[in-house]
Amino acid sequence: xxxxxxxxxxxxxxxxxxxxxxxxxxxxxxxxxxxxxxxxxxxxxxxxxxxxxxxxxxxxxxxxxxxxxxxxxxxxxxxxxxxxxxxxxxxxxxxxxxxxxxxxxxxxxxxxxxxxxxxxxxxxxxxxxxxxxxxxxxxxxxxxxxxxxxxxxxxx
Amino acid sequence: xxxxxxxxxxxxxxxxxxxxxxxxxxxxxxxxxxxxxxxxxxxxxxxxxxxxxxxxxxxxxxxxxxxxxxxxxxxxxxxxxxxxxxxxxxxxxxxxxxxxxxxxxxxxxxxxxxxxxxxxxxxxxxxxxxxxxxxxxxxxxxxxxxxxxxxxxxxxxxxxxxxxxxxxxxxxxxxxxxxxxxxxxxxxxxxxxxxxxxxxx
Numbered sequence: 001x002x003x004x005x006x007x008x009x010x011x012x013x014x015x016x017x018x019x020x021x022x023x024x025x026x027x028x029x030x031x032x033x034x035x036x037x038x039x040x041x042x043x044x045x046x047x048x049x050x051x052x053x054x055x056x057x058x059x060x061x062x063x064x065x066x067x068x069x070x071x072x073x074x075x076x077x078x079x080x081x082x083x084x085x086x087x088x089x090x091x092x093x094x095x096x097x098x099x100x101x102x103x104x105x106x107x108x109x110x111x112x113x114x115x116x117x118x119x120x121x122x123x124x125x126x127x128x129x130x131x132x133x134x135x136x137x138x139x140x141x142x143x144x145x146x147x148x149x150x151x152x153x154x155x156x
Numbered sequence: 157x158x159x160x161x162x163x164x165x166x167x168x169x170x171x172x173x174x175x176x177x178x179x180x181x182x183x184x185x186x187x188x189x190x191x192x193x194x195x196x197x198x199x200x201x202x203x204x205x206x207x208x209x210x211x212x213x214x215x216x217x218x219x220x221x222x223x224x225x226x227x228x229x230x231x232x233x234x235x236x237x238x239x240x241x242x243x244x245x246x247x248x249x250x251x252x253x254x255x256x257x258x259x260x261x262x263x264x265x266x267x268x269x270x271x272x273x274x275x276x277x278x279x280x281x282x283x284x285x286x287x288x289x290x291x292x293x294x295x296x297x298x299x300x301x302x303x304x305x306x307x308x309x310x311x312x313x314x315x316x317x318x319x320x321x322x323x324x325x326x327x328x329x330x331x332x333x334x335x336x337x338x339x340x341x342x343x344x345x346x347x348x349x350x351x352x353x354x355x356x357x
Contacts, residue, residue, distance in 0.1 A: 010330050017286060018301040020279035025189045032206055035182035035189075038211040039175050048212055050241065051205070134204075151208045153201070 034134075034151075037110060046138060046148040049077035072097055075152065077137075082147040084139055088154055093130045095137070097123035103141035110134040110151065130154050162338060163282065166225035170215075173210075182211065183286060188228060188276035189235045195264045195272050196239040206238040213238075228280070232273040278342050284335035293329035300326060 002075045008016060053076035055061040063075070075087040083098040097103055100123035109131050117137070119125040134153045140146040169177035189210055193203040213234055221230060240263070286294060292315075299311050312319045333339070 003342055008334065010327060013330050013334065014297070014301050014305075016278070017282055017297060018303055018305075019275075020286075021298075022303065023187045023279045023285060027187050031204065032182055032186045033191060034204065035186050035207060035211045036175075036179045038182075038208065038215055039170075039178040041212060042170070042173060042178070042215045042218075048209075048216065050209070067158065083227060102263065123349040148212075151210075 003039035009078075009090075025075070033112065041148070046140075046146040047079040047081065047149040049149045051080060051150050052078040053109075068112055073154065077147070077149040079147040081145045082139065082141070084137065084147060084149060086152070089129065091129050093154065094124040095125045095127065097125075097139055097141060099123070100144075101141045103139055104140040107131060108136050109136060110136075139150050163227050164180055164224040167218060167221060167227060167290045171219045172253060178215070181214075183282045185228065185231050185276075187279060188231055188273065192232060192235040192269060193239055193275045195269055196236075196243065197264075198239060198242065202239075202242045205242055208321045209238045209241075210234050228273070232269075232276075236269060242330045246310070281338045285333050285338040288336060288338070289329060289333060292325075293332065296322070296325055 005072065032120070053074070055074040075086040077084045077086075085096045085098065086112070087094045095105065097119050100121075101119075102121050103119045104119050105119055105125050107127055112134060117125050117127055119141075123141075131154070134151040135152050137149045138146065139149075166177045166181050170181065189207055193206050198206065210231065215239065216245070221227065243263070256262070285326065286297065289297070294314055296311070296317070299306055306314075308319050308322050311317070311322055317325060
């Protein structure tokens with residue numbers, strides 16, 4: 001941190017400006033762009049669901065065995081009223097809304113091109129193929145509960 | 157904390173659905189969010205996660221920000237909280253068998269974070285003040301503030317200013333910048349500019 005005098009003289013103001021430019025250049029353009037894209041949500045009223053569990057950060061994670069393939073990653077998003085559990089199995093993303101109920105899941109890639117799947121009576125849904133690049137899920141249940149997940153990236 | 161009327165105006169425009177104003181907020185404050193995340197030693201994926209959460213919380217709450225001028229402080233607090241959240245989500249299971257006080261690795265102390273916030277706010281104010289200078293001043297100061305600083309002969313050649321004119325122009329531009337409302341209340345900015353700009357001429 002450059003020491004700051006009470007009032008900048010010309011040299012220290014130029015130096016401070018140099019530091020300000022450098023700090024701005026240190027931020028990756030994609031990070032800034034992603035922030036600008038968030039504006040698309042300015043009139044969306046959904047409750048944000050936050051990532052509360054991620055198996056990729058859990059050393060004790062033991063993949064559960066489903067019918068076809070072993071789950072390789074599990075994620076949980078939680079909002080005040082809804083929990084969305086996700087599991088990657090092979091080329092499919094399996095999900096369940098809790099409390100279990102039917103609903104509609106909108107898959108929203110950061111780069112656009114929204115698609116939709118439905119959740120059955122017990123809240124289960126599947127997304128196939130798994131979206132490339134960051135995406136988020138907007139879930140709206142039959143009881144009009146909704147939740148918007150944070151960004152998810154699974155193709156790494 | 158400084159009282160920056162331009163922040164208030166930006167927040168009001170975003171509330172009215174102005175994408176350009178939102179972009180400007182992102183441009184101005186993403187270095188603040190970024191710098192705080194670095195202090196928590198987050199990896200890139202976590203920084204992206206924190207960034208998204210912070211901006212989403214902002215767009216969600218921007219209509220109800222009690223005091224728009226307090227935006228930088230709000231962003232700093234929210235970024236800290238989100239950084240801690242991703243750290244906890246990642247570490248909760250790793251040290252589950254340890255007593256609670258040993259489960260978390262040490263976080264950066266409050267002072268370190270506070271310093272990052274002060275620097276980032278100052279930088280944002282400087283860039284905002286710079287952005288409102290006349291184009292000629294921006295050209296000149298951008299060159300002089302590049303790293304490494306260029307020789308005056310080079311500046312003179314590129315901007316077609318006689319070498320003898322660089323010093324006075326520079327002083328005039330800096331003086332103008334110092335008077336920017338963006339810098340009011342920022343350490344190093346300030347009202348006692350007259351004296352200095354006069355002596356710089």
